[in-house]
Amino acid sequence: MTRTNRRTFITTGALAGAGAIAAPHVARAQTVKWRMVTSWPKNLPGPGVTAQRLADRIAQVTGGQVEVELHAAGEIVSGLEVLDAVSNGTAHIGHTASFFWIGKMAAAAFFTTVPFGLTPLEHIAWIEHGGGQALWDELYAPFGVKPFMAGNSGMQMGGWLKREITSLEDLKGLKFRIPGLGGKMLAKLGVVPMVLAPSQILQSLQSGTIEGTEFLGPWSDRAAGFYKVAPYYYWPGFHEPNGTGECIINAAAWAPLSDDVKAAIEAACRAENIYALAETEWQNAAALEDLTSNRGVQLKQWPADVMTEARAAAEEVMQEFAAGSDIEQRILASYRIMQARAKDWSAVSSEAFLGSRNG
Numbered sequence: 001m002t003r004t005n006r007r008t009f010i011t012t013g014a015l016a017g018a019g020a021i022a023a024p025h026v027a028r029a030q031t032v033k034w035r036m037v038t039s040w041p042k043n044l045p046g047p048g049v050t051a052q053r054l055a056d057r058i059a060q061v062t063g064g065q066v067e068v069e070l071h072a073a074g075e076i077v078s079g080l081e082v083l084d085a086v087s088n089g090t091a092h093i094g095h096t097a098s099f100f101w102i103g104k105m106a107a108a109a110f111f112t113t114v115p116f117g118l119t120p121l122e123h124i125a126w127i128e129h130g131g132g133q134a135l136w137d138e139l140y141a142p143f144g145v146k147p148f149m150a151g152n153s154g155m156q157m158g159g160w161l162k163r164e165i166t167s168l169e170d171l172k173g174l175k176f177r178i179p180g181l182g183g184k185m186l187a188k189l190g191v192v193p194m195v196l197a198p199s200q201i202l203q204s205l206q207s208g209t210i211e212g213t214e215f216l217g218p219w220s221d222r223a224a225g226f227y228k229v230a231p232y233y234y235w236p237g238f239h240e241p242n243g244t245g246e247c248i249i250n251a252a253a254w255a256p257l258s259d260d261v262k263a264a265i266e267a268a269c270r271a272e273n274i275y276a277l278a279e280t281e282w283q284n285a286a287a288l289e290d291l292t293s294n295r296g297v298q299l300k301q302w303p304a305d306v307m308t309e310a311r312a313a314a315e316e317v318m319q320e321f322a323a324g325s326d327i328e329q330r331i332l333a334s335y336r337i338m339q340a341r342a343k344d345w346s347a348v349s350s351e352a353f354l355g356s357r358n359g
Helices: 003-030 047-061 082-087 106-111 120-129 132-143 180-187 198-207 218-224 259-294 304-322 326-348 350-358
Strands: 032-038 066-071 093-096 145-152 159-161 175-177 192-194 232-235 244-250 298-301
Touching: 032 047, 032 082, 047 066, 047 093, 047 145, 047 244, 047 259, 082 093, 082 145, 082 244, 093 145, 106 132, 106 326, 120 132, 120 145, 120 244, 120 259, 120 326, 132 145, 132 326, 145 259, 180 192, 180 304, 198 218, 218 259, 244 259, 304 326, 326 350
Parallel strands: 032 066, 032 093, 175 192, 232 298
Antiparallel strands: 093 244, 145 244, 159 232
């Protein structure tokens, strides 16, 4: 045995021995079992997969001190009741998206996405380095939950339509499933926005309750089957340029955890956040090719007048926060600072490079 191998053997052997002695005590004294509720069908490509992987990560990084049992949307509560369930203690932890809660706190949408807002990496920069996390914590504190970024479905597509949209006029009266501030923006263009849980979308398209829907990107959308009913697939997803998923933890469940366990859970959320974003980028490209080549999907660009009016409507929606509560104003101001910072940098970095790469 070489000197290096002998040192490695002694070190790992000692750790293994310590673990064998300590583990039974930890398991008896400290293991807690958490119920996780989600807004997603079980193992839905994208957020459903992320939720299960996050549950598994938490158990792994805490050495089994926190075990998480996942319940998909509808098993304990509906996909739109996750915040309430975690807040009132029905569940200890949830995996969802913040823009579902704009009826309770309008500024929650900023922590998923806003129309014409930050891209995924820009959003992460804001949360991690631009003060976004502290504002998010403050906004959610009255509900007794602690939020984390924990998954990202990337840039979104514009949505699925049963009929082609050729001008702004075609949007008038359109019954379209869209949550968050994107719905408020499209309402100003004459759209009738409808908020439905993900599990309800396909059936609503089939029945005619809605005439179109946005959801995520090609990978998740293909699995949901929207192309079977609505063959027109629009781009860009100006209403949702980012797709941050959130992990929310009941404050009473979070507080008694040791600092190292808290740090481990936070690390698990961070790891899943970037892993899921990379996974989505990889999967979306192949799924889009399959949809257009094999499943009769027609890619369509939003008409120019729709884009122009949508930009103006989005700005109106943002300005409403400027006259809102103190926390809403501070969230808007912080987000605006990040937008300006990102715009100046992307103009000479990613935006410039992509333009040159594509020719």
